[in-house]
Every structure is written in structure tokens, then in C-alpha cells.
Amino acid sequence: MEILSPEKIVDGFKVALGDGFIDSKIYQKEVAVKKNIFTSIWIHVKREAFRKAVEHICELQEYPHLAIISPSDRGDDVELIYHFTIYYGHHLQELSLGLRVDVPKSDLKIPTITDIIPGALFTERETQEMMGVEVVGIPDNRRLFLPDDFPEGIYPWRKDETGPEDMLRVLPGRQQKWQQVKE
Amino acid sequence: MAASKGIERYTIPVGPIHPALKEPIRLDLGIDGEEIVDVDVIVGQVHRGIEWLGMNRNNPVQNIYIAERVCGICNICHPFAYIMAVEQAAGITPPERAEYIRTIIAEMERIHSHLLWAGVAAHEIGFDTVFYLVWRVREEIMDLIEYVTGNRVTKAMFQIGGVRRDITEEQFPRIRKSLDYYKSILNQLKTVFLDDRMIQMRTRNVGVLKAEDALKFLAVGPTARASGVTKDVRQDQAYGAYADMDIRAITPDVLTGTIIGDVYDRIIVRLLEVKQSIEIIEQCLDKMPSGTILVEPKIAKLLAMLKKAEGEGVGRAEAPRGEVIHYVRLEAERETLAAWKIRAPTYTNLMSIPTILKGGQIADVPIAFGSIDPCMSCTNRAIVVDRKTNKKSMLTYEELHELSIEKTRRLKAEFDR
Amino acid sequence: MSLNSFKRALWLYHINAGSCNGCDIEILATLTPRYDVERFGIVLVGSPRHADVLAVTGPVPRQMVSRLKRVYEQIPDPKVVLQVGSCGMEGGVFHESYNLVGPVDQIIPVDVYVPGCPPRPEAIIEGVVKAWVKLEKAAEQRIT
Numbered sequence: 001m002e003i004l005s006p007e008k009i010v011d012g013f014k015v016a017l018g019d020g021f022i023d024s025k026i027y028q029k030e031v032a033v034k035k036n037i038f039t040s041i042w043i044h045v046k047r048e049a050f051r052k053a054v055e056h057i058c059e060l061q062e063y064p065h066l067a068i069i070s071p072s073d074r075g076d077d078v079e080l081i082y083h084f085t086i087y088y089g090h091h092l093q094e095l096s097l098g099l100r101v102d103v104p105k106s107d108l109k110i111p112t113i114t115d116i117i118p119g120a121l122f123t124e125r126e127t128q129e130m131m132g133v134e135v136v137g138i139p140d141n142r143r144l145f146l147p148d149d150f151p152e153g154i155y156p157w158r159k160d161e162t163g164p165e166d167m168l169r170v171l172p173g174r175q176q177k178w179q180q181v182k183e
Numbered sequence: 184m185a186a187s188k189g190i191e192r193y194t195i196p197v198g199p200i201h202p203a204l205k206e207p208i209r210l211d212l213g214i215d216g217e218e219i220v221d222v223d224v225i226v227g228q229v230h231r232g233i234e235w236l237g238m239n240r241n242n243p244v245q246n247i248y249i250a251e252r253v254c255g256i257c258n259i260c261h262p263f264a265y266i267m268a269v270e271q272a273a274g275i276t277p278p279e280r281a282e283y284i285r286t287i288i289a290e291m292e293r294i295h296s297h298l299l300w301a302g303v304a305a306h307e308i309g310f311d312t313v314f315y316l317v318w319r320v321r322e323e324i325m326d327l328i329e330y331v332t333g334n335r336v337t338k339a340m341f342q343i344g345g346v347r348r349d350i351t352e353e354q355f356p357r358i359r360k361s362l363d364y365y366k367s368i369l370n371q372l373k374t375v376f377l378d379d380r381m382i383q384m385r386t387r388n389v390g391v392l393k394a395e396d397a398l399k400f401l402a403v404g405p406t407a408r409a410s411g412v413t414k415d416v417r418q419d420q421a422y423g424a425y426a427d428m429d430i431r432a433i434t435p436d437v438l439t440g441t442i443i444g445d446v447y448d449r450i451i452v453r454l455l456e457v458k459q460s461i462e463i464i465e466q467c468l469d470k471m472p473s474g475t476i477l478v479e480p481k482i483a484k485l486l487a488m489l490k491k492a493e494g495e496g497v498g499r500a501e502a503p504r505g506e507v508i509h510y511v512r513l514e515a516e517r518e519t520l521a522a523w524k525i526r527a528p529t530y531t532n533l534m535s536i537p538t539i540l541k542g543g544q545i546a547d548v549p550i551a552f553g554s555i556d557p558c559m560s561c562t563n564r565a566i567v568v569d570r571k572t573n574k575k576s577m578l579t580y581e582e583l584h585e586l587s588i589e590k591t592r593r594l595k596a597e598f599d600r
Numbered sequence: 601m602s603l604n605s606f607k608r609a610l611w612l613y614h615i616n617a618g619s620c621n622g623c624d625i626e627i628l629a630t631l632t633p634r635y636d637v638e639r640f641g642i643v644l645v646g647s648p649r650h651a652d653v654l655a656v657t658g659p660v661p662r663q664m665v666s667r668l669k670r671v672y673e674q675i676p677d678p679k680v681v682l683q684v685g686s687c688g689m690e691g692g693v694f695h696e697s698y699n700l701v702g703p704v705d706q707i708i709p710v711d712v713y714v715p716g717c718p719p720r721p722e723a724i725i726e727g728v729v730k731a732w733v734k735l736e737k738a739a740e741q742r743i744t
Contacts, residue, residue, distance in 0.1 A: 027271065027496075032282045033472055036421040040271075040497055063398035065414070067499070067531075070510040070524030083497060083508060083526075085419075089412070092426065094419035096497050119401035119534050123526075145230040146699075147663045156235050156698055164235065164698035230661055231618055232697040240696055252693050255622025255718060299625065302632075318632035325629070336622045336718045584646060 001061060003087055006041050006095065009060065013043055016056045020049020040096035047110065050101045054082070054113050057097065061086045064097075066113075069123045071131040073159040077102045078133055080110060103133060105160075112137040130157045217544045222537040237523040243269055243343060243489045243513070244482060246520065250509070251337050253525060256299065259292040260502035261509070261525070262341040267422060268511035269343050271496025273489055279472040281345035286424035287358075287467045288332065288340050289500070290460040294365065295324045296503035297453045297460075300553075301376065304450065307549040308385045309588035313375055320368060327361040330354070343485060344478030355468055362461050369458055376450055377438075384594045386446035390539040390551030393444055400534040404505020405452045406555045408434050410444035416501035423500075424467050433459060446554040491515055495522075504528040504555075529555070546590040609641025610732055612682075613651035613675065617668050617704065619658030622718035623685040627655060630721040630728075637725060648674040653731050656710075659687040659694045660702035672708040678738035680731040683710045684724060686717040693717070 004012065010024045023044040031038050045053045057064045067083040082099040103110055110127075112135050113120050124135045125144040132155040143150070156164045213221025233253055237246045250265040251258040263285060270277060277285075298321040305313035325335050331350060332338040340346050350358075376382060392402065397410040407414050415432035417425040433455045435441075435448035442448065479485040495512040505528030512522035532555045539551050616624055630637050631644055645651050648671045660668060672681070681704075686692040688704040704710055711734050714727035 029271070029276065031421040031426040032424050033279050033470070034427045036426040038421040038426075042495075065401055065403075067401075067506065067508045068510070068524060068526035070522065072512065072522035072524075081510065083510060085499075088414045088419045089432070091418055091429070091431070092421050094416075096420070096499065098497065117401070118399050119531060122530060122534055145226060150662070156232060157238075159238075164232075167698040168696060230663070230699050231659065231694050232699045233694070236694070236697060249693050252620045252622070252687075252717070255620040256625060258620075258622065315633055318629065319634060322629075322632075322634040335720060336626060 003090065003093055004060070006039055009041060009095070009097075010043065012060070013045075013053065013056060017045060017049045017053055020046045020052065022046060036092055040098065042098045042100060044100040044102075047101055047103060050099075051111055051113065051116075053099055054116055057084055057086065057099070058116060064117070066117050066120050066123070069120075069127050071127050071133060071157060073131070073157065074102075077104055078108060078131055079103075080127065080133065082113075108133045109136050110134070112139070114139055129155070131155055132158065132162065212540065212545070212548065214545060217546075219540050219543050219545065219548070222540045224533050224536050226533065234523050234525060237520050239519060242486055242518050243520060244486060246523070247341055247343070248339065250525075251339065254527065255336055256296050257292065257502040257504065257507070257527075258337050259289050259340070260500045260507045261527075263289055263423070263500040264498035264507045264509040265511070265525075266341050266343050267498030267500065268496040268509045269489070269498075269513070271498065272494040272511050272513045273343075273492035273496075274494065275344045275478055275488075277345050277478060278475045280349075280474045281476045283424040283467045283471050284346045284348075284350050284476065285341065287350060287464050288328075288338060288346075289423065290463045290467075291324060291328050291331070292338075293460045293503045294457050295321060295328065297457050298324065300453060300503075301372070301450070304446075304550060304553055305376075305382075307553045307584070307587060308382070309584075309591045310382070316375070317372070320365075320372070323361055323364055327358060330357060342477060343489070345476045347477070349476050350471075358464070358468065362464060365457065365461055369454075369461075372457075373454055376454060377447075380598060381591060381595055382450075383447065384598065385547075385550060385591055386450065386554075388443065388445050389547050390446045390543060390554055391444050392535050392539050394442070396538045397444070397535065400538065401531040402505075402535045403528045403531055404502070405449055405456065406505065406532050406535065408432055409442075409448035409452045411436070411442035414506075416499050416506050420499060422498075424470075425463075427470070428463065428466055430459075430463070446550055449554045489513065490518060502528055505532060544590070546586040549584060549587045609643070610653060610728065610735070611643055611645045611651050612653045612655055612728070613645055613648045613671070614655045614657070615648075615668060615671050617656055617658040617664045617688065617702075618661040618700070619685060619687070623657040623716075626718045626721055627657070627684060627724060630724050635721045635725065637728065642728060648672075649676065651675050651679070652735060653680050653682050653728065654708075655682045655684055656688055656704050656708075657684045658702075659691055659697075659700050660704055660707060661699050662701055665701050665707055668704075668707055678735055680711045680734050680738070681708060682712045682714065682727050682731050684714045684719060684727065686715050689713055689715060 006026045014021050025042040027040045029038050065085045065088060067085060070081045072079050080101050080103060084097040084099060086095050086097055087093045110133055112124060121140060122144060124138050125140060127133050128135055129143045129146050153162060154164055155162050211223035212219050233249055236249055241249060247262050250261040253261045298317055302314045302317035329335050332340050340348055392410045394411045397407045397412050411434050413432040413434060417430045418432045433452055435451040438451050492513045493515045498509045500507050507528060508526045510524040511520055514521040540548060543551055614627055629635060654672060654675055683704045687694050688702060690703055694700060712727050712730045714723050716723055
């Protein structure tokens, strides 16, 4: 396996994805006394090119590590970032690779990647229940963390009307603070 | 437990109340006689909605303390990853001295956590003497943590842009004294755990996870390293004072020459990592740079700075159980975090559990499950199901623990003969 | 039954109701050689049916409510509930959440509170001693 520089990795994505590639960002910072470099790469892709991008990451390293999917509510869209790490096992060579894909709220669907990375199952289940993004083709459709009697249509991480505001329980002797923050 | 008649299979639910693990999780084990054929992990019993709190109630500084309480055992690596993410998002570079202090505290935590695990693992196979021995030994590091940070468990050392407390020259001798104590007893611990025939019989070839499965199911930390995957954030990525050192991931072959990926290998990795942590702390003490420990000591100013900041960051740290990752996004004019996602190591290690338990015996469940050092508060009990009748029989932890102890006794009797 | 009915060892059952582990490991630390409450016969038992004292940690998430109630009901009388940690008392850092049903005393009756996040082993021992006194009083009342 050849270790590519961050720029080359970005170029590789551009070639592999073509139109599906939107944007990229390379973040580097020096750490501690010896000023070794910490690197993270952010790659923004279209939903159509998303699976291809994951397959491309698998070409960079046979078993890329998928740390987590971090979904966030950005108004009209839900932004999903797949946090990969590649080149682990090599001293200070590892890269954090954030694969960003936007899903419009009118069509909250994303294809599963469990056929490529079997370990992605937990985080896909979590994304479904917490953000309400349907993962198409997911082999296990159950909830992960939320209880079975948790109401349908409420997604704790949303910031719109489907958020968990109605379910909030302010413990006795405490002030409700989140509304103040909101105002 | 119902005895299997003919070809019947049962499902035995274990948990969610599970005293030795101290945390609720449920495993549904499909069994055929004594053999486990199917495993389902059910989590979520301790879901507290921490990320929601960080995004809606707390400001970034308050979040450090919430991050500490994601898990009471690894309450350093969560804030560590969290502050790194915030620093990256806000463009803050912590002073060098702070990086070294952070590393020292993180390694102290690793020593305490690995010893804690070693004790619990001994308890799972019925060796309570060893459990008490290890926990007595562990009190030394707890004292040291209290000496350095002011508290035994939650350390509250971290601040965005540095650390809250300095480690001064006068404190070094006391720290070295504790480290010397651990160096002197390490060989004894190794003999207790690795040379004991009973421990070998209970852990060798039990709960095997092959390197390929570890990679597929995204295993992290000692679970992955015991399977021969050289993956350690401290080695792979530049963060903290680790970036200045030559740290190599520890795999069990350094001691035995082979990698099996069983429970025994996981014991080896953790014991060797205690030694590694001692060495890292010593190196940090030797090379500690001078200077300030905090970029902005005034919290009001720091908060104003963070309120203006716009950006995102990802922080990754090696917890005693594996990689912790925090993702943070800051938006200008927003007092709370715009996005916060936490991934604890047990989250991904749980996916390897079916592979680890399948083909094993029910009596091996406590030790095999315990061998990944599951931390449910970070992530969340076990069920066993008989397939033939689809009857669910509850196996309390006590019965399960009894089974495990019985197996040790049986093996011992065989061995003595 | 006489007052002497409680002249025996105190057995403790511990349930984690969504705690972060901080209190849990301190409870375990009180049992191990440094603090060693086992010398007074205080042991952690694996089944609520054997216990005199129920130690509860954590702010009680939704999934744990029925389990907490069930464990409480399984403990034979006289019993005492020892609630360990700030978050079970009033939410602590977790107050205000969509998945919490606590505090503990709104789900089951609590006799002794041990505040702290996490409390030190010494504090937990003091809590256990108070629980013991209360159990003896409960045993006394039963005879009169």
C-alpha cells in the first residue's frame, strides 16, 4: 500500500468522482515541541457519488476505519459526515478523512454502506433513529439506543419541529435553560 | 438453564442488570446445548442524551464537564478529544507544556483503567483473590491522581486552550515514586496473570477475534491490537505529547511470538500497556517544556472568543479501551455548539461481540464479553435464546457467574488429576 | 422477631441506573482492600433477593425505570435504599434531558442520599453506616 500526500488524495477523489465532487479542505496543524503535523481532510460529495466515494476510500486502504457518522441539522438539509481514518498502523501517517454529504429534508435517504464496511451497522442505525434519515438497504432496521416506546417521528438531534422539545423533563428545582439559550 | 432435549435451541437473556460489569446491557444468546450459536446485542439502557445537552443547553466550556461524565472511568480521554475538536474549530493552539501535562494525566488514567479491568477479569473467572490484589495495587495510582489533580475520579484538568492545573517540579519526585512502585510489581502481576495455569486454561483460545474480523467490524484499542491490528491513535496521529515520542502499538507477539486474538492475548496487551504508560509518563517528566499552561485564563474572554469562532474540528484520542472521537462544529453568534458527536470505543467494539462469543460456551460469556472491557455508559446487557422452542429463559448474572466459577473448578480438578 | 434481628452482616445490591461509572467504581473501591468494608461483613451480592440495601447510581434513563422498580420490589423487607451520586438526586450535569425520568426518589423511596460527583469512598461508607442504623430502627419497629 502506497501512502499518498493529502493533496494527491484529494486529486484522486476528483478524478474518481468527476461531477460528484463538490469541494475539499485540507487542515493541518503543528503539534507539541517537535512540530509534527496533524492532518485532516474534508471532502464534500454529492449524494449520487457517495457510494463511489466510499469505494474509492477502500481503494486507498483495504480496510478503512469508519469511526462514526455525525449528522447535523442545517435547516433545509441534513448534513452527514462519515468520519474515516486511513493509513493507520504507520507512525504519525494516519489521516482523518471526513466525507461530507448533504441530504435534503424533502428526501431523507442515504444508501447503506454495510455491504462495503460491515461495521457501519451501529452508526447507520443510530443515524436513522436520532436524525430520521432513512438508510436504504440497511440489514437491521431496529432502533439502537432509543427505547421501543419512544414516540415515532421525534428525532432527538433535529433542531426543527421534530426535535425532542416536548419530551424534555426539567428536574425539580432546576430552571429550563434551553429556551433562554434559543431566544 | 433448561437442559437441551434433542436438538432444541434456547435463547437466554443476560442482563440488563449485570453486577460485575456495573453497567446495563442486554445480550440475547442463541444456544445449542452449551454452545452459543447466535448473539444479539441490545444497547441503549443508559442513553442520557449528552449530545443534545451540548447542542442546546451548555456553552463549550460547560461541555468539558459533561464530556467528563460521558464515562467515569475514561473521564480524561473524552474531554481530551473534545477540547482538541474545539481548539481545531476555533483555531486555538495550546501551549506545549499543556500538551505534556495532558499526556501525563491521560496515561495515569490508562494505568488505573487497565488495572481496574484486570481485577474485574479475574473476578469473572472466579479469582477473587486476584481481584482484591489488583484493586489494592490500583489504589496507588488513585492516590497519585488525587495528588496531581485534586480528585480521585473526575479529574477536571482540561480547559480549552490548555490545562487548569500545572504539574510543578516539586511534584515530580512523588510521581516518580508511584511509577517506581508499579515498575517493581509489574513482573509480579505478569506472573499472577500470565503464568497461572488456571488463567491460561480459562482464557487461551476463548473468545477469539481474528485480525480480519477485527478490521471488518472496526475494532479499536486493545481488542484490535490483541488480534494483531497495529492500530493506536497515539502511534498513528500527532496529538498531545505523543507526537514527540516514538510510540508503537503493542501486539501480543512481542511476548509470546504468536497472535491468537483470544482473551489471553488481550490480558497481555493490557499488562504491557501499563508498562508503556509508565515509560510515557517518565519521558514526559524528563522532557517537560517550560512556559504557560493556558492560552486564555479568563473564562469570560475565552467564551467570547469561542462565540465568535466559526468552524469545525475532529478530535481523536486513545482511551484505555480504544479510540475516542469527538466532532464539533461552532457557529458564530451561537452560545452552544452547533453540532457535537461523540463516539466511544465500546460502540464499535460491541460489533465484534457476536464473533467473539459464537462457538463458545455459556460459562465463558462473562470473561469473553468482559475481555473487550465494555463501557456501557460510554455506549450500554446479554440475552440467551433457545432456537428450537424459541423459549426465553432468564439467566441471572449470578447464575452465569456461578457457571463461570464452576468451569474454573472443573478445569482445576482435571488439572490436579 | 426481636431487635437483634438485624445483628447480622449487611448485604448490598448495586444497580446502575444510567450512571457514568464514576460512582460505580467508587462503590467497588469501598469493598476492596484499601477501604475494605468487607471486614464488617458488608458484601456486594449478585441478586436483589439476598440484599438488605439497594445502592442506586445514575439519573435513571427511560429504559431503566421499570427495571429499577422491579429490582426494588424484589428486595425483602426491611430494606433501605442508598442513593449514590448527585445526578440521581437532582439530575446533576444531566438535568434537563429527553430520556431521563429521574430523580431516583420520584421512582422508588430513598432513605439515604450520598451526594458527590462521584462521592469519595469515605462518603459512601458513611452512607452505608446511616443505612445500617435505619435498618436497625426498622427492625425495632417491626417487633413493637
